[in-house]
Amino acid sequence: MIPSLYEPFKKWAETGSIYILSDLHLDDADCKLMDENWISPNEQIDIINSIIMKNDTFICLGDVGQSNYIKRIKASRKILLLGNHDKKKDYVDCFDEIYEGPLFISDKILLSHEPVYGLSWCLNIHGHDHNNIENYAADCEHLNLAANVCGYKPVNLGRLIKEGILSGVKSIHRQTIDRATAKSQFKCKSYKEINVENISKQLSNIQDVIRKFDINSIESAYFYEHPITIHELNKLDDITIGEFKRKMSKKFRAFVERLRNMKIKNDSGKQGVLFVYKSQVESLFLETDVGLIHVDELMAAEDLSEVNSYAYEFTEQAEALSFLVSDSKLTQDNLLDVVVSFLHEVSFFGYEQEDLGENLESLHKSIKEIEEHPENLVSYSSDELRAKWGLPKEEIYPDEESKKDAFYKAGIEYTQYCKKMELKKMKNRFIDLCGL
Template sequence: MKTIQQTLKELNTEEVIDYYFSRYPIKLFGDLNEKWDDKTVAECRKHGHDTVKGLIDKILSMEAKQNEKNHILFCSKCIQDRSCHDIEDYLVDMDELMNAKTVSEIPTYAYEYEKLEDTVGYFVADTTFTQNNLMDLVTSYLFESSFFGYKQENLEKERQLLNDAIEECEDTSKMRSFSTLEELYEDLGITPEEVYPEEEEKRSKYHDAVVEYNKYCMEMELERLKESILEGKRG
């Protein structure tokens, strides 16, 4: 299997940048302020292009750390709320995949809190669906890798905030409990909207169906990933 770094290197950079902005058109300008008031559309486009290209160039020139846990990125079909995008990517540990009794036991991992040098060595699955959707995989990787800045300039601060939040959650003295959802709304100062007679039942059925579909598709791709790894070892 090739790494995400190798995969990105073999794709056309300009096509990757165009596809990235077709999926994430406003992320780059999430901090819009007065410094953009006198900028032309062309200048904004160039800024966006150069920023993403800078991230790609950094990834391509970086020395990857050894992928000790044999992490693998792969794509799967999915249904996402508030999105017409029907492809999701996941990260799994190869050893956990190969040693699990069933693929339903396999955990997936997030990596937006990881440093670039620790992720550019992640493998990319050789499965057909993943290879047919490499643009989705690499642009999602770019998005996750730049979640806390295109130069990861806010990564350490966010890591500290995450650790602080975990410590606070583990402090039982700061925990609060609520008997009903109404009590929680009242505490938060939220006025709940009207609920139609069959709304909750239908919403629950919809979400259950989405979860079942996404889980089924992911497990199908995990089975195929496992098969491709076994075939590679036999070969």
């Protein structure tokens, strides 16, 4: 038994051991192109069967090859995570369970075909890399079990755990506690060194920025970015679209005017700062985005990539109005975008946040349920979601997935770099203002 496994996967170790191997490429024509010393399918099966017993579970992390060889593996349970060369229909008769995409089997173990990056709180066991020369991210533990890399021998998961492979991996729960402790210690020891008053004198708060723009400019920009959709008119058959637009305009203008005159409060002990950074993640075009950081966390951070950005739709409007606005050139050049983003966030649950309490209670309930029962989390593949909603199956070109992944990865790297540069400029500015 492996007690740390999530409940749905404990059965894999009930009667024996769990063995993992990837990229068998059994009888694939291009094996020799990947490794000129690639052994025959029969030799591979013989090696696997010399290690695995009948009561064991065998997990293949993708790129199986010819399915008929799998039936010869003597394990009692066979699990497959589909690789980039696999089609599910080809293996339904020879594997007991088939999964698409990465799979967390415990809070510290992530199985996947291709390596996964950026998760410092888990061990990623994967394949795909046949040369074992990929520069794996230092903040994530990796174990490459591509068949030709590990001598075509399946690896015993339980033995790896007993030998301490997870000892250096801090779970996400542990990291959360450590970060909270570090923040608390910094606030007590160092926050007084940050002269927030000096920063506040030089930076405008978001309420002052809102006051700088005339209401027509704000309204036009807001509804361009967040237009009224037709489904909002479904229950209003007794008025025209023009009447509805005038009604919405009146409510929006009253909302903005109320914010302009609202008394600001800040009971959190934190000073938030809104800033603009260049972004390219989902769109095909280079854009800008608006982020919110806390001054103390920015000043305490040695690695700026670890500075958290916060959503604030659950923050009361009076408190959100205390946010400062960065005086960096990029932010100042896009002040109206900052205003539009802010208005959308603080009206997420209604112009007067009339639905805030109910949604906040629901959020806390969901978080508690996830923390107490992580095994109940359900993931869906793209095909499963399309089937669930009755959508046609998406056509995928042969190399589309890898190229799409490269596109998104490049976008994320670009965005993280640009964000880090803006944070660096902001931190240096605050250091000067605080005289540190």
